[in-house]
Amino acid sequence: MKIATIAMLCHAVNAAYCLSQGDESQPSWEDAPQWQKDSAMLGVEMHLNNPDASPEQSHESWYAQKEAEGWKYGEVKDAEKKEHPCFLPYAELPDAQKAKDYLFKAVVHLVKNLHETDEITELSAQIVQLQSQKEQLQGNLNNFKQSLAVSQGTQSAAAGAVTGVRVKYQGNKAEYQERLYSSNLTFTYGQVRSVPAELAKKLLKHPEFIIDEETGVAASDAAVDNTAQTLRQSQKENKEADTDKERDLDAIDQIRQMTDKDSLVQYAMLNFGQKMAKNLSVEKMQEKVINLIDTIGVSKE
Structure with missing residues (x-):
């Protein structure tokens, strides 16, 4: 049986399982991005080449492949950022995620010896189509x-x-x-x-x-x-952060307009307690003061 067909069946079973857990993020096989199809086919090849591989070894193989492609852990699966919530050691996975590796292995070994016929291919396509329709209605x-x-x-x-x-x-x-x-x-x-x-x-x-x-x-x-209280506090903190940022930006504009070395020296001392060497160029002095503003921020007083 072709690897792509087995991968398609594994994907359909996985999507159905995810839906049963309230996860509606899995697309149909036809709509799945190529990286997701490739990942499924690599998983099928791993089990065909290693028939005694455990679900944990299946996850380790997936993890190694994802790591080689530059993926990292993220709370939400994001293909653009290459972040995945299952990018964790097998022992740290929730039981609901470990179950996927058991299902994947079971499907591969259940159908691996079936002949590749038009009837099987058509049935696989119907399964995917029905799953897609179910997901759409549920969505x-x-x-x-x-x-x-x-x-x-x-x-x-x-x-x-x-x-x-x-x-x-x-x-x-x-x-x-x-x-x-x-x-x-x-x-x-x-x-x-x-x-x-x-x-x-x-x-x-x-x-x-x-x-x-x-x-x-x-x-x-x-x-x-404490929902309302937390939201009010967050709104207050965000507003204060915006005010601080605006104050710093105004200060940076002020520094860029200063061309007198004595003024720059005085500003650095009064606001940050930093001595500024007058043998530096005006541009270098401005750069140092701006770095202080970026690092420390301007006093609110």
Whole structure:
């Protein structure tokens, strides 16, 4: 049986398994990028050449290939950045990820001796097509649920409510702090937080977060709901950081307009306590003061 056909079947089974875990990121075989197809075919070749290889050895082979291609660990799979959440030693993988290696090996050895016939190829294509249709329907349903929840959260915010959209964290980490969107909210596995609609829309782009469909207030919310307080503090800190950056940029513009050495010497001493040699050129003195501003920042006083 051709390696590509086995790889296609492995990919379809893996996609179905991911969907059962709430991960809708796996495309159909036809839509999969070439690097993903190549990775699947390399995995098939490894098991065909090493029939006694364990799931752990399968992952090690995948890891070595990814490392050779320049991949690294990342919380979200990103082909452009070459980041993958499974780029970890096998022992550190969640059980849900280890299961994929068992499934992959089982599929390879189940179908490796089947003859390559038009009927089998057609059946494989039908499996992929049905899987793709299922994913599309599931995706449309989830998108509708998310849009409805975000819409309701927006309406609640407009009416002065404090609830927003309930999102649930289901990532691989026991504790995760959201920094990508500067909210600084900390989530434990399974925790539900009610967040503003705009933040919910961003978080729900990642498979680690889902809409919480349960009614009532989650125990994790009721215990200590510091969401609003954390968001206010983050907003304050971001605003202060923007103000500091603007102050530094104004100072740099001021330095670039200084052409008097005495003024530059005085500025460095008063603001940073740094002595500046007058035998340097004006351009070099400006560069040194600007480096101090970039490194230390201008005093707020």
